[in-house]
Amino acid sequence: MADSTHHAPIVLDEHYTFPPLVRRNLFIAIGIGLLLFIAGILLLIYAPHEAAHGAEEGAAAGGEHHFRWQSRLWTNLWLNNVYFTGIAAIGIFFVAVQYVAYAGWSSGIKRIPEAFGNFLPITGVLMIIYFFLGGHDIFHWTHEYLYDTADPRYDEIIAGKKGFLNTPFYLFRMVFYFAAWYILYRLLRKESLQEDLTKDVRHYDKSIVLSAIFIVIFAVTSSTSAWDWVLSIDTHWFSTMFGWYVFASWFVAGLATITLTVVFLKEAGYLSIVNQNHLHDLGKFMFAFSIFWTYVWFAQFLLIYYANIPEETIYFIERLHGYNGTYKGLFFINIFINFLFPFLVLMTRDAKRHMIFLKIVSIVLLVGHWLDFYLMMMPGTVGENAGFGPLEIGIVMIYASAFILVVATTLSKAPLIAKNHPMLEESIHHEI
Amino acid sequence: METNKRYLVGVFDDEDVLLKSVKKIRNSGVKIHEVYTPFPIHGLDEALGYKRSRLPIAAFLFGITGTTCAVAMISLMLGYDWPMIIGGKPFVPIPDLVPVSFELTVLFAALGMVATFLITNNLWPGKKPILFDSRSTDNKFIMAVDLSKNKLASDEITSILRNFGATEVNTKLVEEEVVV
Numbered sequence: 050m051a052d053s054t055h056h057a058p059i060v061l062d063e064h065y066t067f068p069p070l071v072r073r074n075l076f077i078a079i080g081i082g083l084l085l086f087i088a089g090i091l092l093l094i095y096a097p098h099e100a101a102h103g104a105e106e107g108a109a110a111g112g113e114h115h116f117r118w119q120s121r122l123w124t125n126l127w128l129n130n131v132y133f134t135g136i137a138a139i140g141i142f143f144v145a146v147q148y149v150a151y152a153g154w155s156s157g158i159k160r161i162p163e164a165f166g167n168f169l170p171i172t173g174v175l176m177i178i179y180f181f182l183g184g185h186d187i188f189h190w191t192h193e194y195l196y197d198t199a200d201p202r203y204d205e206i207i208a209g210k211k212g213f214l215n216t217p218f219y220l221f222r223m224v225f226y227f228a229a230w231y232i233l234y235r236l237l238r239k240e241s242l243q244e245d246l247t248k249d250v251r252h253y254d255k256s257i258v259l260s261a262i263f264i265v266i267f268a269v270t271s272s273t274s275a276w277d278w279v280l281s282i283d284t285h286w287f288s289t290m291f292g293w294y295v296f297a298s299w300f301v302a303g304l305a306t307i308t309l310t311v312v313f314l315k316e317a318g319y320l321s322i323v324n325q326n327h328l329h330d331l332g333k334f335m336f337a338f339s340i341f342w343t344y345v346w347f348a349q350f351l352l353i354y355y356a357n358i359p360e361e362t363i364y365f366i367e368r369l370h371g372y373n374g375t376y377k378g379l380f381f382i383n384i385f386i387n388f389l390f391p392f393l394v395l396m397t398r399d400a401k402r403h404m405i406f407l408k409i410v411s412i413v414l415l416v417g418h419w420l421d422f423y424l425m426m427m428p429g430t431v432g433e434n435a436g437f438g439p440l441e442i443g444i445v446m447i448y449a450s451a452f453i454l455v456v457a458t459t460l461s462k463a464p465l466i467a468k469n470h471p472m473l474e475e476s477i478h479h480e481i
Numbered sequence: 482m483e484t485n486k487r488y489l490v491g492v493f494d495d496e497d498v499l500l501k502s503v504k505k506i507r508n509s510g511v512k513i514h515e516v517y518t519p520f521p522i523h524g525l526d527e528a529l530g531y532k533r534s535r536l537p538i539a540a541f542l543f544g545i546t547g548t549t550c551a552v553a554m555i556s557l558m559l560g561y562d563w564p565m566i567i568g569g570k571p572f573v574p575i576p577d578l579v580p581v582s583f584e585l586t587v588l589f590a591a592l593g594m595v596a597t598f599l600i601t602n603n604l605w606p607g608k609k610p611i612l613f614d615s616r617s618t619d620n621k622f623i624m625a626v627d628l629s630k631n632k633l634a635s636d637e638i639t640s641i642l643r644n645f646g647a648t649e650v651n652t653k654l655v656e657e658e659v660v661v
Contacts, residue, residue: 347579354576357568398537480523 063465082446089440093118123183139303140165145260153475157322164459166234173227282429290349297342302418305411332401339391372433386417491647493622502645503528514627517617547589551582
């Protein structure tokens with residue numbers, strides 16, 4: 050093979066130093082994001098929007114509430130919070146899967162997904178705050194009058210879901226997800242860091258047990274959290290595929306983030322252990338799970354399309370024809386950039402082995418799955434008043450910069466390579 | 482078609498020796514026909530200078546043939562030959578085509594790939610295998626050199642092989658049936 054990375058000397062004692070310049074730029078990005086955020090809010094308050102017209106349409110589509118600009122604000126915050134929570138949780142999930150599978154190839158890069166988990170406490174706290182402040186603007190089911198039989202707005206269907214969708218249980222679940230994920234993450238991280246100091250293989254064995262526990266918990270909580278945080282926005286509607294659909298979207302976004310981080314670190318001169326074979330595997334992961342996402346997306350769509358039951362098709366009618374076609378273009382763009390684009394670009398072996406292709410596809414997929422979550426959340430909350438403005442861009446900038454800050458800080462606190470990982474030798478000689 | 486070919490068969494005891502010698506032997510001008518080993522050796526393909534297989538291209542072509550067949554079949558049958566209303570959908574509903582097209586794509590790609598692989602490697606059913614040295618299935622590493630494709634004389638190649646670690650070098654006459 051003629052690749053230059055293949056025979057470069059491998060350094061196992063690598064430490065990442067977070068360049069002060071990058072840190073400064075990230076803070077500037079957060080600052081710009083905040084300015085855009087404020088500008089977006091001001092635009093929403095003072096810009097003339099057809100409130101009366103929107104309210105009529107909204108009432109026709111099922112909700113009686115008038116459009117409030119706060120709705121767009123809270124939904125955007127919620128959207129990014131859920132998206133980045135997913136990426137952080139997928140980081141832990143990826144590490145856990147590698148442990149349980151006794152995977153060797155990934156042991157050289159495991160510190161990267163391992164660093165993602167540190168973002169969870171931030172999104173966890175923010176999510177509870179968002180729910181208390183903006184819950185009514187995001188979730189229709191939080192309104193008390195829906196459950197009051199004396200009220201004319203009483204909703205029999207939603208009242209029937211009260212056993213699951215009620216605020217105390219909802220909050221309990223939210224706290225449980227974050228607590229369970231984060232505690233297991235801390236335990237895994239502790240074993241991993243202790244392994245660096247002692248050459249004891251017991252830490253590896255313990256990690257496998259912890260990973261197995263995490264995967265069992267995540268198998269259930271990834272689905273239920275998807276119901277809670279995303280599906281319950283469209284309270285009347287339900288889909289048994291939804292948990293998997295959200296998980297697939299999270300997983301692709303998480304894999305894209307891992308790949309992008311590896312590529313950036315490699316370009317900055319770190320990760321001499323990573324050669325084209327590791328990149329190839331990461332590329333295959335993104336390629337395969339993009340197809341998996343498409344499979345789940347399509348399985349959900351086809352059954353609803355084929356059965357043609359009004360209470361189910363409403364979900365797709367809202368997105369295809371509803372709200373004056375606000376979402377029609379995005380609906381098809383979503384399939385294009387999350388399926389056709391990675392499918393065609395990453396199909397060849399060469400594309401998966403070169404950083405430039407991986408970089409382009411990762412970035413496109415990160416945008417694409419953000420858009421996927423946008424399409425899941427916006428129609429049920431803001432309807433035809435959705436849009437892309439300074440508000441959306443500002444919030445994404447704040448979240449992305451904060452995520453990079455946390456991950457880079459976590460990376461710089463521990464050696465970049467888990468040098469006592471028992472499978473490390475396999476990762477060094479990885480060849481496919 | 483049947484031909485008789487004369488081969489030189491070098492026997493190696495150790496895979497590291499073999500791996501290191503392959504490049505040196507090729508550099509001294511010997512064209513190696515093939516190397517047989519009891520287990521896969523990483524880096525051997527690279528050392529032998531094998532070109533990447535073009536099988537994925539064949540797979541892609543078989544795949545799109547399958548997609549085309551499926552789409553053509555369903556739309557001709559349901560759209561033109563015998564239109565039927567099913568569930569109030571159009572006669573040729575695109576979402577309904579997807580599962581069958583997907584399955585036929587996979588089926589065509591898989592079967593086509595297996596067939597292509599067998600044909601290009603002369604591995605059709607009933608083929609008598611060429612075994613240069615039966616010990617390559619046990620503990621020896623066998624390197625075969627086709628004399629008709631080498632300009633160097635037989636004893637020159639023998640000494641090159643010996644110099645680079647072959648423990649014995651034998652001559653073998655092979656009757657080869659070739660279709661491609």
